[in-house]
Amino acid sequence: MNITIRQIQAFLQVATLGSFTRAAEKLHTMQPALSQQVRDLEAELGIRLFDRTTRRVELTEGGAEFRNIAAKIIEELEAAARNAHDLAERKRGRVVVAAPPLLAAAVVPRAIVAFGEEYPGLNVRLIDARSDQIVELVRTGQVDCGIGTFHAGEEAIASTLLARDNLMVFCASAHPFAKRTAVGWQDLESLPLVTLTRDSSIRILVEVGYEAARIKLVPAYEVSWITTALAMVEAGLGIGVFPTYAWAGAQALNISAAPLVPAITRDITLITRAGRTIAPATSAFARFLRQATDVSTPWRNHVKRADSRTRASSNGSKRLP
Incomplete structure (x- = not known):
């Protein structure tokens, strides 16, 4: 079956106006072309859609039944087109x-x-x-x-x-790190660490930092969620090394944070x-x-500045390769 939208629209206009001439005017087309579209539709459906007289065009029984279905098809297509347009315009x-x-x-x-x-x-x-x-x-x-x-x-x-964000060290506000503008990885050596479990990508980065600084990572506590780890840090159970965006979850806590340098992003x-x-x-x-x-x-720009200061210093600290 090869029924077109134009054929259905032509049929619906003729059915509504009761005239091929007025339907052609409404659709801005020539009457012979519109009449051909209706004949082609009738041929595809295998039924007569209109009874034509010299005064009026009237729907047949089959035409009336088809009009109800065709009107719904066009209505749904128009709604779909509006929805697509609105979506393209980001309106809905x-x-x-x-x-x-x-x-x-x-x-x-x-x-x-x-x-x-x-x-x-x-x-x-x-x-x-x-x-x-x-x-x-x-x-x-x-x-x-x-x-x-x-x-x-x-x-x-x-x-x-x-x-891109950087790893930072989080600590209780009373911790000595709380007054630092930056902390070197070597400064974490032997400090109790609250960290995430090894199935976390964050934990893997922390291990990379410890290994590059040639210090041993021995967690004091391992938990699954950063929120839990931050609460444990606030309680003074250890320091934590987490991404910068963890700071947003720590601002309601009595916690301080400082960039770790050299930065790991x-x-x-x-x-x-x-x-x-x-x-x-x-x-x-x-x-x-x-x-x-x-x-x-x-903190990203702050981390970069602190990293530069650390690299320029001559205090003998080891740097990450």
Whole structure:
């Protein structure tokens, strides 16, 4: 069956106006062309749609039944076209984003608020999950995008850099580090450390820092969530080494933080499903995620300056290779 939208539109106009001439005028076409479209439609359907008299064109029984169906088809197509246009103009739609708990708390809410102010017709749904879960959610299309730190080269995943942050040392406000503008990795030697478990990408970076500084990492406590670790740091159970954005989750606590130098950085990336066009709403939301990530990592420039000062000093401290 080869029925076109133009044929259906021609039929509906004739049915509404009761005249081929007026329908042709309404559609800005010639009457012979419109009449041919209706004849072609009748041929495809195998029924007569109109009874034609010298005074009026009237629907047949089959034509009346087909009009009800055809009108719904055109209405749904017009609605779909409006929806697509609105989405392209970022006026309506929904974005589903997945983020690890700390980023979900420290970055995404700020992005949602700013996004909603500019695009009030677009909604955002947030799912907090582990990094490996986020990759799978994106890969299977259950979410539109994910943010976090992920392994390079994940299959069927495309990534875009949002920001780079640095590892910092967190300590109770009474700790000697609280008065420091920067802390060297060697200064962590023999201090009790509250760290994440080894399935965390953050823990791996911490181990890299300790190894490069040639000091031994012996955790005093190992926990799964940064929020738990920060609470233990506040209680004075040890220091913690976490990404810059953890500072957003620590501001309500009696905790201080200082950049670690030389700096070790990690990428915060936006991931989407590879091979798929990014929806306009998701693309728009990514811009706000980038802005929120920048606001949430205010120490990055400070870390760079402190790193430069440390490298220029001549106090005999070992530097990371």
